[in-house]
Amino acid sequence: MIDQKPRYVLFPGRHHLLTRFQADYLHRLASESEATIVWAVTSANHDNTRRNPVPYHRREAAIERFSLLSGLRSLVVPIFDTAPTDAFAEVTLKSIAVATGIDLTPDDTVVACSTPEVAKLYERIGFPIALVEADPELRTTPERPWDVLLRLAAGDEEWRKLAHPATIDVFERYRLAETVRTVVEDPLVGDEGGLTATRDYRTYVEAFADAAERKWSAVRQYVRPGRIVDIGCGAGSLLELADREPGLHESDLIGVEVARHLYTECVHKKAQGVFRNANVYFYQRNVLGGAIFADRSVDTTLTFALTHEIWSYGRQRESLLQFASRIFDHTVPGGVWINSDVCGPDDRRREVLLDLATDDGANPEQPRTDLAELSSGEVNQYVAGLSTRARLDQFAVDFAFPFAFEPAGEGTVRLELGAAMDFLTRKDYVDNWLSETKEQFCGLSFAEWSxxxxEAGFELDAASAPIRNDWVIDNRIAPVASLTELDGRPLAWPSTHLLVVARRPRNS
Structure with missing residues (x-):
């Protein structure tokens, strides 16, 4: 503890969970001078992510109840997330001044913070620091709130002994314990609420929006009116087209998106009046984390360019089967799941010869192993400057699903057909190289999908079929690559995508 008698105690942090220790510590810190605790709740605009599983308004409610039960006078200020900056302390102080009219200074304020990196930012501009859980004068080291939250997520009931009654009360009333467990233990969602930390969502949204009309025209005839759910809805571009369909004007249009960046854009569009249908809703959820919709309650489920991500970031077939089973459960008898995505060739394990251009870029002696340390622009520039053959070497280093290949002549390699198509269908995604190389397009063939x-209980409509994207073949692949049998006979390009119209039997 420190000797000063402050008017204010600034307590920055995410504050998802409050502990009994915090109540005792803050009471001792503030009681002599009757100081006001200023709770700077960081990442206030984030929720449903591993780093931020509890929404701000629930955190604020717990803090207010904590203050009442502890006899502490408090001010709660939301601090919106910003890009990492050494001026974090100054930004926080300015946010507090704008919200409360109070300018906190080193003369009247102690900063309570147990995170050394954050404490140093305040110490650098003159504020005295109280180290809370890291206080060297404590006889024993108490558990930090995040550690207690992880106990909760793991199902360890010891968390109730460590958490303050205010947190327990709010968690129980709003059933937050299960929400925290689902988000923190989610096998797919990253710390910041997305499948990958390396994706450029701007280019991702633009590419999907450009293709939305083509995708919608291919499936609209199979959509069953009623409750229509687009899982992995991106920025909502497909639902915008469904919203314009006269035959769906009485349907509920529901978008489900796991990535925080995209979900936020959907909510923004709705607020701006993009949708005419009043019954348009968006949820930031991961279907694998638990059921979202009641059994037999959804007429049509749409998934576009999603299932390969579940395969790639989850446990491959196990996760896909779990996903398909959840969709089956929430589909009404006679309802439909329409899935459009990439897929692998039927004979993806057969060995082939792949001949690649070597004169369309640089051919370094060895691929780089340090791309993760570079900026996205530097990665883009480097990979874009490689020849197609050299890009295969780089792909083999960065691809999350290892494959073997061996040279078979200048520019030619011997490898499995599935691995060849994984490379050829990904080689031009240089804007999101480190994200795309974490995903496998050819994990399942159409027959394996069937x-x-x-197994999940669906029946395939006759419209279901493997598809070859001839535009990609003609414009991206064939100009720089060719496939042959091992004996040199030309091999036709295989399927690259699939369209699945899967129905739940009416008697199920």
Missing amino acids: DLLA
Whole structure:
């Protein structure tokens, strides 16, 4: 503890969970001078992520109840997330001044903070520091709130002994314990509420929006009116087209998106009046984390360019089967799941010869192993400057699903057909190289997809089929690559995508 008698105690942090220790510590810190605790709640605009599983308004409610039960006078100020900056302390102080009219200074304020990196930012501009859980004068080291939250997520009931009654009360009333467990233990969602930390969402949204009309025209005839759910809805571009369909004007249009950046854009569009249908809703959820919709309650489920991500970031077939089973459960008898995505060739394990251009870029002696340390612009520039053959070497280093290949002549390699197509369909994604190389396009063939859907209980409509994207073949692949059998005979380009129209049997 420190000797000063402050008017204010600034307590910055995410404050998802409050502890009994914090109540005792803050009471001792503030009681002599009757100081006001200023709770700077960081990441106030984030929720449903591993780093921020509890929304700000619930955190604020717990803090207010904590203050009442502890006899502490408090002010609660939301601090919106910003890009990492050495001026974090100054930004926080300015946010507090704007919200409360109070200019906190080193003369009247002690900063309570147990995170050394954050404490140093305040110490650098003259504020005295109280180290809370890291206070060297404590006889024993108490558990930090995040550690207690992890106990909760793991199902360890010891968390109730460590958490303050205010947190327990709010968590129980709003059933937050299960929400925290789902988000923190989610096998797919990253710390910041997305599948990957390396994706450029701007280019991702632009690419999906450009293709939305083509995708919608391919599936609209199979959409069953009623409750229509687009899982992995991105920025909502497909639902915008569904919103314009006269035959769906009485349907509920529901978008589900796990990535925080995209979900926020959906909510913004709705607020701006983009949708004419009043019954348009968006949820930031991960279907694998638990059921979102009641059994037999959804007429049509749409998924576009999503299932390969579940395969890639989850446990491959196990996660896909779990996903398909959840969709089956929430589909009404006679309802439909329409899935459009990439897929692998039927004979993806057969060995082939792949001949690649070597004169369309640089051919370094070795691929780089340090791309993760570079900026996205530097990665883009480097990969874009490689020849197609050299890009295969780089792909093999960065790809999350290892494959073997061996040279078979200048520019030619011997490898499995599935690995060849994974590379060829990904080689031009230089804007999101480190994200795209974490995903496998050719994990399942159409036949294997059919088996999985039958296992989940679905029946395939006759419209379901593997598809070859000839535009990609003609414009991106064939100019720089060719496939042959091992004996040199030309090999036709295989399927690259699939369209699945899967129905739940009416008697199920």
